[in-house]
Amino acid sequence: xxxxxxxxxxxxxxxxxxxxxxxxxxxxxxxxxxxxxxxxxxxxxxxxxxxxxxxxxxxxxxxxxxxxxxxxxxxxxxxxxxxxxxxxxxxxxxxxxxxxxxxxxxxxxxxxxxxxxxxxxxxxxxxxxxxxxxxxxxxxxxxxxxxxxxxxxxxxxxxxxxxxxxxxxxxxxxxxxxxxxxxxxxxxxxxxxxxxxxxxxxxxxxxxxxxxxxxxxxxxxxxxxxxxxxxxxxxxxxxxxxxxxxxxxxxxxxxxxxxxxxxxxxxxxxxxxxxxxxxxxxxxxxxxxxxxxxxxxxxxxxxxxxxxxxxxxxxxxxxxxxxxxxxxxxxxxxxxxxxxxxxxxxxxxxxxxxxxxxxxxxxxxxxxxxxxxxxxxxxxxxxxxxxxxxxxxxxxxxxxxxxxxxxxxxxxxxxxxxxxxxxxxxxxxxxxxxx
Numbered sequence: 001x002x003x004x005x006x007x008x009x010x011x012x013x014x015x016x017x018x019x020x021x022x023x024x025x026x027x028x029x030x031x032x033x034x035x036x037x038x039x040x041x042x043x044x045x046x047x048x049x050x051x052x053x054x055x056x057x058x059x060x061x062x063x064x065x066x067x068x069x070x071x072x073x074x075x076x077x078x079x080x081x082x083x084x085x086x087x088x089x090x091x092x093x094x095x096x097x098x099x100x101x102x103x104x105x106x107x108x109x110x111x112x113x114x115x116x117x118x119x120x121x122x123x124x125x126x127x128x129x130x131x132x133x134x135x136x137x138x139x140x141x142x143x144x145x146x147x148x149x150x151x152x153x154x155x156x157x158x159x160x161x162x163x164x165x166x167x168x169x170x171x172x173x174x175x176x177x178x179x180x181x182x183x184x185x186x187x188x189x190x191x192x193x194x195x196x197x198x199x200x201x202x203x204x205x206x207x208x209x210x211x212x213x214x215x216x217x218x219x220x221x222x223x224x225x226x227x228x229x230x231x232x233x234x235x236x237x238x239x240x241x242x243x244x245x246x247x248x249x250x251x252x253x254x255x256x257x258x259x260x261x262x263x264x265x266x267x268x269x270x271x272x273x274x275x276x277x278x279x280x281x282x283x284x285x286x287x288x289x290x291x292x293x294x295x296x297x298x299x300x301x302x303x304x305x306x307x308x309x310x311x312x313x314x315x316x317x318x319x320x321x322x323x324x325x326x327x328x329x330x331x332x333x334x335x336x337x338x339x340x341x342x343x344x345x346x347x348x349x350x351x352x353x354x355x356x357x358x359x360x361x362x363x364x365x366x367x368x369x370x371x372x373x374x375x376x377x378x379x380x381x382x383x384x385x386x387x388x389x390x391x392x393x394x395x396x397x398x399x400x401x402x403x404x405x406x407x408x409x410x411x412x413x414x415x416x417x418x419x420x421x422x423x424x425x426x427x428x429x430x431x432x433x434x435x
Contacts, residue, residue, distance in 0.1 A: 018083055030072065031045070034071050040059030041058050042057040054090075057097070063174060065172070068173050073105070079093045098206075109212055112214060113242070130226050134194035136161070137161060137162070137163050137193055139196075140182045140186070146201060151197065151255045154255035155258075166185060170210065179198065183227075196228070198228070200251075211239065220240050227244045228246045228247070229247050230250060234250060391412070
């Protein structure tokens, strides 16, 4: 006699039978058709050369596993076969999984690297400069690890500034999405950091996988803020190292690369200050020497040269006047031959010419004498003749106060007719060591 079942009972029996007979399965296959649902569950297929089976990995399982599912990734998974009564199909429930081999992961990463490189994400000319004096340093890392403590400590040592931490997971299935959101979040802030450090400590190849994920690499690429990658130890390399604006071998090194050394800045400041002072003193010394060169001897020589030039000009002027008068007399004599001119008119004209030229010569000499007198009045020697004294140090630097003079053991007083050396009495302090 045939057994009679309801659809629900039959589906339940099939489900129980599958889970009983296939409840502890180890399966090695390739992931394909991966879809992460908004609920957090992962739906995908497991396939080999000849067959394919649907698979599910619940959100709670994904959060426990440090690896991340990828299309084309070959995995070894553990779980059970079950069915879904609403669609009358069977599927594999993945309870845990791990990459089937590092070689497969390396191949996947190399293919991803070549793909992103072709898109231009690693081009050197697109990299941004790291600011020399950041006011805010953004850090994306775990809030509980040693990484953030090392970064804070090193920044305080070198160049104390504000540090803004965006806490994220740095391994596991959710790490990549959190890192991507953190990078985008830092860029969306009103008061953005001047530089970002994406960091985590050392770990296995699988531990560093979130920093090889394509969504993280693209987030680094589209960041408007310069990014320093500091993932793992010095020998570790991830894909964000190629797209970041600067790679640091360690998180501590990232703190050093993002800040200047304040002690070196102080040393440079002292060095440049010394050079500036030396330059200023050199200029002042040249000016002093030039001023000294324009002392009484030089001014007297300058005036004598100008006076000699005046005498020569006066002689030349008189000679020119005589020549001019001679020419006019010849012209007048010729004019008399053609048209007689009364003699008294000629004499009157000659007298007017002589007076005019004498007046011109006198005015020229007067203007020249005024210029000479003005020049002499500008000489400091003329001031000294009025009773003033010019005090200077043995190094010819001016002394502007009695306090400065008393502080010197010796200084010089310059008069109009010479100079006098002055010696001051030194103050002596007696320390009574016996009282």
